[in-house]
Amino acid sequence: MPRDVRARQNMYFFREANERIQQPGGDWRSAQRLVFVCECSNLGCRAPVYLTLEEFRLVRETPGQFIVVPDHIHPIDERVVALTSSHAVVTSVDVDEALMTEVRIVER
Numbered sequence: 299m300p301r302d303v304r305a306r307q308n309m310y311f312f313r314e315a316n317e318r319i320q321q322p323g324g325d326w327r328s329a330q331r332l333v334f335v336c337e338c339s340n341l342g343c344r345a346p347v348y349l350t351l352e353e354f355r356l357v358r359e360t361p362g363q364f365i366v367v368p369d370h371i372h373p374i375d376e377r378v379v380a381l382t383s384s385h386a387v388v389t390s391v392d393v394d395e396a397l398m399t400e401v402r403i404v405e406r
């Protein structure tokens with residue numbers, strides 16, 4: 299399997315793992331930061347990322363966004379959406395292209 303495909307699957311694996319951290323009925327207004335897992339494309343990365351539930355929810359409102367440690371941004375195929383001292387939000391250039399392809403299919 300090509301490395302970039304495995305890296306992409308890795309990002310989605312940790313994205314799903316992070317989704318499970320959300321507790322049903324959790325308090326979105328809590329300022330307490332929870333530990334999520336870095337969703338970067340580095341295989342084997344288990345770096346902790348600290349976000350409040352509200353910050354996490356805002357990131358998840360936009361499909362194709364990933365939470366990574368600021369040091370783990372991959373500038374070649376990711377675009378930085380937000381950057382704080384504790385985490386960065388990146389969007390995959392591949393996902394952007396996939397969305398554009400979908401739009402083109404719909405227009406046909």
Ligand SMILES: [Zn+2]
Binds near residue numbers: 339
């Ligand atoms: Zn990472």
